Amino acid sequence: MTRRRPRVLLGVTGSVAAVKGPKLALRLAKELGCDVKLILTRTVEQYFWADDRAVALYDGDSWRELSSAVATPPGDLHGEISLHYAAEEWEGYRSLDDSVLHIDLRNWADLCLIAPLSAHTLAKIANGLCDDLLSCCLRAWDYGQRSGSKCKPVVLAPAMNTAMWDHPLTRNQLNTIKNFAIGRGEQEGVLIVEPAVKTLACGDVGAGALAGLDDILTTVSSCLASLGFSGCNARDATGSSKKALVRKELLRAAKKRFNELQKATDVSKLAAPISPSGEQIIDAMLPHLNLGSDSLVVDLGCGDARWLVAATQFSDCKCIGIDIDARLVRLAKTRISELSLTHKIEIRLQDVFEFARGDRAISAADVIVVYLFREAVLEIGDILRGRLRKGTQILSVGFGLTGFPCIFEGRVGGIRVYLYMA
Template identity: 40%
Template sequence: MANVLLGATGSVAAVRVPALFDSLTAAGHAVKVVATNAATYFFDPKAIGQNLPSTPKEPGLKSALDGFVFLDEDEWPGRDAGERYQRGDSVLHIELRKWADIFAVAPLDANTLAKLAVGLCDNCLTCVWRAWDVTRPVVLAPAMNTLMWQNPFTRRHLRSIAADAGAGHIPAHLGDEPLIQQINDRSPTLRVVAPVSKQLACGDVGVGALADVSEITNAIQHMLGRAQAA
């Protein structure tokens, strides 16, 4: 099985992160979560992996959360106590990148989608993205309000990420379904799991809800299989 790095961002759909973690571990994968501060408003990091036996931390990884969940503050262990970086100390986002066979960001909120598209790296998750080995697979599962999903920036950002992932030029006029289909057909390393239509947490009804946990798990399995066959 594989080492799966699960990125969690500040969408309400981050409430599904524990279920996704459980689904991936049930499939036999080793899973670590890198979460933005906003994401932790929607799930308790300490609840992740409670049903799993304690495992030794990977060399170089420092976390107060038993090696399952990593937050921005884990980039600077001891900082609150006045400690400073020493040459030779590990760099968390690099260690996570080295560890992972695949990077899956689910849910991917609008803010982080924009950061990924233009290369901003102002937290641990986006630093992993910027440092990612582009030959390794990525799965993105967007989740956001319907009007945020329909904003022209969203398709623009997806096309930009897809171009960097080897999909080439994708026409700007395409609707959601053909756009995502072309990304998934043409990129060897990127798969986008489209959001679904339902009543959202804010009360609006429309496309933007996170895809089902099983669909995201299947997409990760698919990309791992493709990587192994390459």
């Protein structure tokens, strides 16, 4: 294992999501223990990166903490952060003997992360342009093409308007960059952290938002662990790695549960899918729900409580989650406790059909979430029709209900999503 701190070159480019740059840099340093050299593009410098601009106004605490971290030596528990601007590539030259900054940075770094990656910078990298410090670093990056050299990972987290993300050029350009390191291992080449589906800054709803910082950090952590940096793949005290561990435990529990149920029962009679709702679905559908601080959300088959946590953080509403799997209930309760949301979210170990038939909370709910197999959806629909008050929204993931007017139908991440009104 490598004993020095991992070194990450972090590029922040001209997307609205640049406002998350300070938080990302701080989390890389604090949670993964990285030394971070943060490179800004011109657009970020001009429109976002100042005390009276979007970055500082969006997250003032992280902005001030980052400013302090750049100005002072690092503490014992986190890495060092330095800041570099687009024009530094040329401003530092005084003689032919001076070192070349983008080469120095390339040699220094173990990994390059660009988050957010704008459509403009994506196109520049794919086509080999190098007109600022960041693009020069990527043009000179070591993709393992030289004899005896080892490919250094590049992690790209795109963020752009949905129409830009869906444009054919975007996929072509990403594939071009991935092919720079073709033939390399999964954690050795170019990795893409796909954007999230949600309401974008422009008001559109769709794919294109910067992926969650937890997902980005998990990808970086995995790459660094593959390079031999200890402590980067499972740091019990960090949110991002804790989330990755929960995901691994959920997958393990789901496989175990499925195997047990498969041996004990007819698989066709299982009520709910083993896998939970994807974050893309949650991000896309939350804005469609009529939620406020006095709302009640009931999730029939809550799993790890991701819907309930997201809904509470979105609107400060109260939630009840029902699941028959004791292991998932324990995981959900642990997650809620760690997030200090026990006063907002209640998790019950109970059969969803039993709850829907007999619990008075179902009639008080403002939103019902179900992610069940087709037969179970039809059965739960029959139960709910006689129990919901007028105006209650029912969100069904995967399969449609009958007997309720549908107010929204769409596909998110390849899965059908339906929204009904009682």
